[in-house]
Amino acid sequence: MKYLDEYRDSAIVHGLAERIRRTATRRWTLMEVCGGQTHTIVKQGLDELMGDAVEMIHGPGCPVCVTPLEQIDKALRLAQDPRVIFTSFGDMLRVPGSDCDLQQVRARGGQVRVVYSPLDALELAVRNPDKHVVFFAVGFETTAPANAMAVWRAAQLRVPNFSVLVSHVTVPPAMMAILDAPDNRVQAFLAAGHVCTIMGWTEYEPIAAKYKVPIIITGFEPVDIMEGILLAVTQLEAGRAEVENQYVRAVRRQGTVPARTLVEQVFQMVDRKWRGIGEIPRSGLALRPEYADFDAELRFGLQDVSVEEPAECHAGEVLRGQMKPFECPAFGTLCTPERPLGAPMVSSEGACAAYFNYRKLESPARGAHPVAPAVSSHESPVT
Amino acid sequence: MTASLAAGPSCPVPLVSNDRVQLGHGSGGKMSAALLRDRFLVHLDNPVLAALGDAAVVPVEAGEIAISTDTFVVSPIEFPGGTIGSLAVHGTLNDLALMGARPRYLTAGFILEEGLPFDILDRVVADMARAARAANVAVVTGDTKVVERGKADGLYVNTTGIGVLDPTLKPLPDAVRPGDVLIVSGPLAQHGMAIMAAREGLAFEAEITSDSACLVPLVDLLRGEIGASVRAMRDPTRGGMASALNEIASASGVGVRLDEAALLIPDPVAAACEMLGLDPLYVANEGVLAAFVSPGRAADVLARLRSHPLGANARIAGAAVGDHPRMVVLHTKLGSRRVVDMLPGDQLPRIC
Numbered sequence: 001m002k003y004l005d006e007y008r009d010s011a012i013v014h015g016l017a018e019r020i021r022r023t024a025t026r027r028w029t030l031m032e033v034c035g036g037q038t039h040t041i042v043k044q045g046l047d048e049l050m051g052d053a054v055e056m057i058h059g060p061g062c063p064v065c066v067t068p069l070e071q072i073d074k075a076l077r078l079a080q081d082p083r084v085i086f087t088s089f090g091d092m093l094r095v096p097g098s099d100c101d102l103q104q105v106r107a108r109g110g111q112v113r114v115v116y117s118p119l120d121a122l123e124l125a126v127r128n129p130d131k132h133v134v135f136f137a138v139g140f141e142t143t144a145p146a147n148a149m150a151v152w153r154a155a156q157l158r159v160p161n162f163s164v165l166v167s168h169v170t171v172p173p174a175m176m177a178i179l180d181a182p183d184n185r186v187q188a189f190l191a192a193g194h195v196c197t198i199m200g201w202t203e204y205e206p207i208a209a210k211y212k213v214p215i216i217i218t219g220f221e222p223v224d225i226m227e228g229i230l231l232a233v234t235q236l237e238a239g240r241a242e243v244e245n246q247y248v249r250a251v252r253r254q255g256t257v258p259a260r261t262l263v264e265q266v267f268q269m270v271d272r273k274w275r276g277i278g279e280i281p282r283s284g285l286a287l288r289p290e291y292a293d294f295d296a297e298l299r300f301g302l303q304d305v306s307v308e309e310p311a312e313c314h315a316g317e318v319l320r321g322q323m324k325p326f327e328c329p330a331f332g333t334l335c336t337p338e339r340p341l342g343a344p345m346v347s348s349e350g351a352c353a354a355y356f357n358y359r360k361l362e363s364p365a366r367g368a369h370p371v372a373p374a375v376s377s378h379e380s381p382v383t
Numbered sequence: 384m385t386a387s388l389a390a391g392p393s394c395p396v397p398l399v400s401n402d403r404v405q406l407g408h409g410s411g412g413k414m415s416a417a418l419l420r421d422r423f424l425v426h427l428d429n430p431v432l433a434a435l436g437d438a439a440v441v442p443v444e445a446g447e448i449a450i451s452t453d454t455f456v457v458s459p460i461e462f463p464g465g466t467i468g469s470l471a472v473h474g475t476l477n478d479l480a481l482m483g484a485r486p487r488y489l490t491a492g493f494i495l496e497e498g499l500p501f502d503i504l505d506r507v508v509a510d511m512a513r514a515a516r517a518a519n520v521a522v523v524t525g526d527t528k529v530v531e532r533g534k535a536d537g538l539y540v541n542t543t544g545i546g547v548l549d550p551t552l553k554p555l556p557d558a559v560r561p562g563d564v565l566i567v568s569g570p571l572a573q574h575g576m577a578i579m580a581a582r583e584g585l586a587f588e589a590e591i592t593s594d595s596a597c598l599v600p601l602v603d604l605l606r607g608e609i610g611a612s613v614r615a616m617r618d619p620t621r622g623g624m625a626s627a628l629n630e631i632a633s634a635s636g637v638g639v640r641l642d643e644a645a646l647l648i649p650d651p652v653a654a655a656c657e658m659l660g661l662d663p664l665y666v667a668n669e670g671v672l673a674a675f676v677s678p679g680r681a682a683d684v685l686a687r688l689r690s691h692p693l694g695a696n697a698r699i700a701g702a703a704v705g706d707h708p709r710m711v712v713l714h715t716k717l718g719s720r721r722v723v724d725m726l727p728g729d730q731l732p733r734i735c
Contacts, residue, residue, distance in 0.1 A: 045719025
C-alpha cells in the first residue's frame with residue numbers, strides 16, 4: 001500500500017540498522033517518546049537489529065497510560081450517572097480505575113459509547129437533548145485540536161448538554177522531568193512525529209540546547225524509526241545536540257498553525273498529575289474560564305476527587321524508562337491484559353502490553369511469562 | 384398502531400399495518416400465519432418446509448451426521464457483501480463443511496423486533512434463500528418470535544445445520560503435526576472491517592466488502608483420495624486468523640509459523656485497520672479457509688483450491704513446527720519474529 005510499504009521495506013530497514021551499527025563507537029541510550037513508536041519497535045523487533053549499538057528505553061507517550069487514576073475514577077462516576085451518556089475513544093474502556101473499568105460500568109447499565117471523534121460526541125448531544133453527553137478528552141497535543149474544536153463548536157452552537165472531562169497532557173514538560181531526574185539515562189530522544197505535526201518543534205529547541213540532548217522528530221513506521229535512531233546516533237557521535245526532523249513528510253517547524261491557534265483559544269496550560277509519575281508543572285491543558293460551561297468536572301462537582309495509585313504497579317518507573325516492563329515483579333503474574341494493575345498493560349500503546357503480546361519467545365529474563373488462556377472477539381458482533 | 388393511524392384519513396383504522404412487524408405477528412394467530420406465508424414461505428419454499436408440521440421429516444444416508452448451530456446478531460443487518468440472512472447460511476454451512484461434512488439441511492429461527500420494516504425482512508429472507516439455494520441446501524424448519532421494540536436490534540437469526548460426514552475427509556483440530564503446511568484460501572479481514580465501516584459510517588477510499596461466502600464448493604475439492612492429507616481446517620471467523628491458528632496450535636500441541644509476506648490483506652482493508660489501530664490478524668473473516676496439509680500433498684491441495692474462484696488467491700502462509708509448542712509466531716517482512724497470541728477481549732480502536 002502506498003505510503004506504507006516503502007516505510008516498511010526490509011532492505012531499507014536492514015541497511016539503516018547496519019549504518020547505525022557502523023556509526024556507533026559505543027552503546028547509546030535513546031528514548032522514544034511515543035507509545036506508538038514503542039509498539040513498532042517491539043512488534044517489529046527493531047531493537048534487536050542494532051546489536052549493542054543502541055538501547056531503546058520506552059517513554060511516557062501513551063495517553064491512556066499517563067491518565068491519572070483519579071481522572072479514570074471521575075470518568076467511571078460520570079458513566080454511572082443515569083443522566084449521562086459517556087463517550088470515549090475505545091482505548092480507554094479497559095483501563096482500570098480504583099474498582100472497575102468503563103466496560104464493566106457499561107455491562108451494569110451505564111451508557112458508555114465508543115466514538116472516533118469528539119465531534120461525534122457533540123452530534124450525539126444534539127440528537128439527545130434529554131441526556132447530558134460527556135466526552136473523555138484525553139491525549140497529548142495530537143488529540144487536543146479535535147477536542148478543542150468540539151468545545152468551540154459546542155459554544156458556537158450553544159449546545160447546553162455537552163461537556164468534556166479533560167485530561168490533556170503535553171510532551172515537552174515530561175521530557176524535561178525525565179532529564180531532570182537524578183538517575184536519568186536518556187542521551188537522545190525520538191520525539192513524536194504526530195505531536196510535532198500539530199505543534200512544530202520550536203518548543204524542543206531550548207530543551208536540546210539546555211540539556212545537550214539530540215531530539216529527532218520521528219515518524220512511526222520501521223524505516224522512520226531506524227532513520228530517527230541513525231540521526232540521533234550520528235549527532236551523539238559528533239557531539240552535537242540539535243533538533244532534527246526525520247518526519248519531513250508531515251512536520252514543519254511552526255507546526256499546523258490553525259490547529260495550534262484553536263488549542264490555545266480553548267485550552268490553557270495547567271499543572272497536571274501523570275499516572276505513576278506524579279504532578280509535573282505546566283504539563284497539562286485545561287479549559288479556559290470562558291469555556292467553563294463545558295467542563296464536566298465543574299458541571300458534576302468532581303473537582304475534589306483524589307485517589308492514591310496502587311503501590312504494586314510500577315507503571316511510573318516503566319513510563320520514565322527506569323524499568324523495562326519485564327523487570328516489574330507483577331509483570332505477567334499479578335498483572336496481565338485480563339487483570340491489569342495499570343494502564344500500560346491494556347493500552348494499545350502501552351509498553352507493558354507490547355512486551356506481553358509480542359515477546360513471549362524469549363528467555364525469562366527478557367519477558368517470558370505464562371500464557372494466559374483468553375478468548376478473542378470484536379468490539380461489537382460481526383456475525 | 385401509530386404508523387397506521389398516521390397513514391391517512393382511512394376509516395375504520397386498519398387493524399394490521401402492512402409495512403412492518405407488530406407484536407401480533409408473534410401471537411400464533413392469523414397474523415402469525417400471514418407473516419409465515421408472505422414473508423418466509425414465498426422465499427424459502429420447499430416441500431418439507433411447506434408441510435408446516437411441528438417438526439421437519441427428512442431422509443438421511445447411513446453413517447454419521449454432523450450438527451452445528453450458530454446465532455447471528457450482526458449490526459447492521461445489511462452490509463456491503465451480504466445481509467444477516469446469507470451470513471447465517473454461510474456461517475453454519477461453513478462450520479459443517481470444515482468438519483468435512485456435506486451439508487444437507489438447515490433450520491432457521493428468527494427473533495424479530497416490533498417495528499422492523501417488512502422490506503428489510505423481505506431482503507434478508509430472500510438473501511437467505513438465495514444463499515441456501517446456491518449451496519443446494521433446504522431450510523426445512525423454522526421459527527419466528529416477535530419481541531417488543533427496544534428488546535432486540537432489528538432481527539436476530541439462529542441457524543442449525545445438519546450434514547453427512549464424508550469418510551474421505553475428516554480434519555481434526557488436534558491432528559496437526561510438525562511439518563504440516565498451512566494454506567490460507569484468500570485475503571484476510573474483509574468481513575470485520577466491512578461491518579465496522581458500515582456500522583460507524585466510516586468512509587474509506589474504496590468500499591470494503593464482506594467476504595461472506597459459502598466454502599462448501601472449496602471443501603468439496605478436497606474430498607476423495609486427497610482428503611486424507613488434510614489434517615485440520617478452520618474458517619477464521621470471530622477472533623480472526625490469529626485466534627483460529629492459536630486454537631489449532633493448542634489442540635495439536637504444535638507451534639505455528641505464520642509468514643507475514645504470504646498474507647494477503649486488500650489495500651482498503653489494510654488502510655482501515657491502520658487508521659483504527661486494529662490488527663487484521665484478529666479481524667473476522669467469513670469466506671476464508673485455513674488448512675493444515677501434510678507436506679507431500681500441499682502443492683496438490685493448493686492447486687485444487689486455486690482452481691475455484693473462492694480460492695484463486697490461496698497461498699502457503701506458514702507451517703506447523705516443533706519449536707514453541709502451542710504458540711503462533713509471525714515471521715515479519717522485516718525478518719523479525721513476534722508472538723501472535725489470543726486477545727483477552729475486544730480489539731479497541733486507539734486514541735491516536
